[in-house]
Amino acid sequence: MEIKYLGTAAAEGWPGLFCSCDHCRRARLAGGASIRTRSQAIVDESLLIDFPPDTYLHVLQQGLDLTRVTHCLITHDHSDHLYAGDFAMRSGAFAHRQTQEELTVFATLPACEKIWPVLSKHNDSEGPTVCCQIRPFEPFAAGRYQVVPLKADHAQESEPVIYLISREGRTLLYGNDTGWFPQETWQYLKEEGHLLNLVSLDCTALQLDWRRGHMGLAACAEVRQKLIEMRLADDQTHFVINHFSHNGGLIHDELVPVAAELGFSVAYDGLTVPV
């Protein structure tokens, strides 16, 4: 497998949509990897994770080919992860598609409740977009992938999940948005005993020591250590931090050496990592 990061910012983007703080100013000046759009990733160019308002930008700038996407996992219904209205653009005169493959979207109930009304108004009878409700700790197949949604520590009314994604004996954990994992999630990971080949963690707060709702560098380092101690990760496991807010202070080039000290790579828009 491989994962490509399409968007790596928290909700406001970096630079923030309405922000003129020093960290956003420095990101604008630095450009390149310091410019971050809202969260989205894709596995093997076919399994999409999240559907933010910047999806269209990713189509334009990151070579995202949505005509190849057959399955989409939604982590939760926050606006930086789900812009449900754009699912309409896959139907009728909005899209002339070469194949009649379905697009299956998996989401917990609050996100389903935003997607279903769009699909009931705008959908095709052939190759429709289908939205399936999922629940934490109930595994499902998404095409060639085995997927397990795990509970996240984040706005609970959103019923947020993070995802274990496996294919052909390789497993990745896509872990945002979340604070320190809930006990049930640690328990599931322990009982399943998956060796994780790639772990992607929420590091929204960077230098700020956040542990609930989102994490910073210190909490991410502790999650990494705990996974190693539980033998769920080893020295071959690739750890990546992702989903950054300007409030955390470090633009990309400042962050890379700090993260490397802690054993992490830093996601940026366009980064591809083998799993």
Ligand SMILES: [Zn+2]
């Ligand atoms: Zn987010």
Ligand SMILES: [Zn+2]
């Ligand atoms: Zn800012």
Ligand SMILES: [Zn+2]
């Ligand atoms: Zn969120």
